[in-house]
Amino acid sequence: MxxxxxxxxxxxxxxxxxxxxxxxxxxxxxxxxxxxxxxxxxxxxxxxxxxxxxxxxxxxxxxxxxxxxxxxxxxxxxxxxxxxxxxxxxxxxxxxxxxxxxxxxxxxxxxxxxxxxxxxxxxxxxxxxxxxxxxxxxxxxxxxxxxxxxxxxxxxxxxxxxxxxxxxxxxxxxxxxxYGEYQNLSDPYRNVIGIFMKQIFEGQPMTIFGDGEQQRAFxxxxxxxxxxxxxxxxxxxxxxxxxxGADRPYTVNELAKKVANALGKPDHPTVYLPPRNEVGIAYCDHSKAKSVFGESPHTSLDDGLAKMAAWAKSATIRPLKPFTAIEVEKNMPPSWLRYLESD
Structure with missing residues (x-):
């Protein structure tokens, strides 16, 4: 059998x-x-x-x-x-x-x-x-x-x-x-690195909520x-x-500079939008994962952005795809409300 x-x-x-x-x-x-x-x-x-x-x-x-x-x-x-x-x-x-x-x-x-x-x-x-x-x-x-x-x-x-x-x-x-290859570059609400890259490709300033001192480990x-x-x-x-994930946090301001450098546009401008409700500093300890899976590869932010940039340069840049089925508009960031108005 x-x-x-x-x-x-x-x-x-x-x-x-x-x-x-x-x-x-x-x-x-x-x-x-x-x-x-x-x-x-x-x-x-x-x-x-x-x-x-x-x-x-x-x-x-x-x-x-x-x-x-x-x-x-x-x-x-x-x-x-x-x-x-x-x-x-x-x-x-x-x-x-x-x-x-x-x-x-x-x-x-x-x-x-x-x-x-x-x-x-x-x-x-x-x-x-x-x-x-x-x-x-x-x-x-x-x-x-x-x-x-x-x-x-x-x-x-x-x-x-x-x-x-x-x-x-x-x-x-x-x-x-x-972040990395195959990320959706056309979603305006998530994946800040993809948002920054699309803005640079289209000649628009990178948009940052608040003062850009929020910290994340990308x-x-x-x-x-x-x-x-x-x-x-x-x-x-x-x-x-x-x-x-990664161990070292960076501010969003630092990230914007690194993304611009990865795409060969070190002087690309940024604009600051009113802050939205979000956690200020967020990063994790990974000791438990290391104890079970062993040491995982560690790609520096600069190297990872270079890999993603190489992929993004030949990726299809689709039109912006706003989420239209909004259920509550109260306190929504004005930049997001504009997507609804332009739909």
Whole structure:
């Protein structure tokens, strides 16, 4: 009797930024994975899907679709990266945020329990910590300050409950300020490096909220993807939460200069917009991840920006794609309101 040793793997958000990198890393591993790539193409692009995978266009919020996929493929592993990851905007799209990021995740968890999925890998976010004193560690009590962070923390809590009740194994990652190749350069609400690059390409000044002294540790995507992809096969990783990303924080002012230098435009201008409600300083400790996965690659910000710039110069720069289904306009930054007026 022939035993089929191949594993069915679901990657959500597979046409998006981090999702496409996970798919490619899984393909490189050559572990006998049959990959189903799910994406609704709201923020990702079909050309990001590599050859050799099964692409399904659809949303995790479609309960019937998710049930059908699990019935057909009975996934061994789930990598759930699909989300609308816009912390600041989530205040103004609350229903959409919770439907897509929370309820969509629960649809997947329900079906993973029924299919006896071996491991559910979930990309959470540094947003769960809110404004607690950095460096953030996994032992500190999260205190999210925006609906996006709240939805991510709720999924984390549900995964822990599902493990306790049903034995569903999970690995949770809290990445932060990730950048690199395949990032969406046309989203005006998130991914500040992509926003800066698009503004430079189009001859517009880089826009900075507040005084630009906010601090973040910007993380090159290639440094965190191997950990995410390999985590279900690491017994020490199971049923744990890990911060992943760069160690050193930079101010947004410093970042703007580095992005301009990476694109060969060191004198490119910046303009300052009224501040918006956001955490001032946010970066993490990664000791726990290092103890389980070992030392990961460390790409300096300058080197990572050079890699992204080389890719961005030949990437398709799409028209600005504002989010039009705003639910609450009160206290919305004026620069974002203008996108609605021009739509």
């Amino acid at each position: 022939t035993v089929n040793s191949r594993k069915n793997v679901l990657v959500t958000g597979a046409a998006g930024f981090i999702g496409t990198h996970v798919v490619r890393e899984l393909q490189k591993a050559q572990n006998g994975y049959d990959i189903v790539a799910l994406d609704d193409l709201s923020g990702g692009f079909i050309e990001n899907i590599p050859q050799g995978v099964t692409f399904i266009e659809g949303s995790v919020s479609d309960m019937n679709l998710i049930a059908d996929l699990f019935s057909k493929y009975s996934f061994d592993y789930v990598y759930h990266l699909g989300a609308y990851a816009a912390e600041g905007l989530s205040h103004f799209i609350r229903r959409f945020n919770y439907t897509n990021n929370l309820i969509g995740s629960i649809n997947l968890i329900n079906e993973a329990i029924k299919a006896e999925t071996k491991c559910f890998v979930f990309t959470s976010s540094i947003a769960v910590y809110g404004a607690i004193e950095p460096p953030m560690t996994e032992e500190k009590t999260p205190h999210p300050e925006d609906p996006y962070g709240i939805s991510k923390l709720a999924v984390e809590m549900d995964l822990k409950a599902a493990h306790s009740m049903f034995g569903l194994n999970y690995v949770i990652f809290r990445p932060h300020n990730v 993380s090159y995507v290639g440094d965190i993807i191997p950990m995410i992809a390999q985590s279900p096969m690491n017994p020490k990783a199971l049923n744990n939460v890990f911060n992943v």
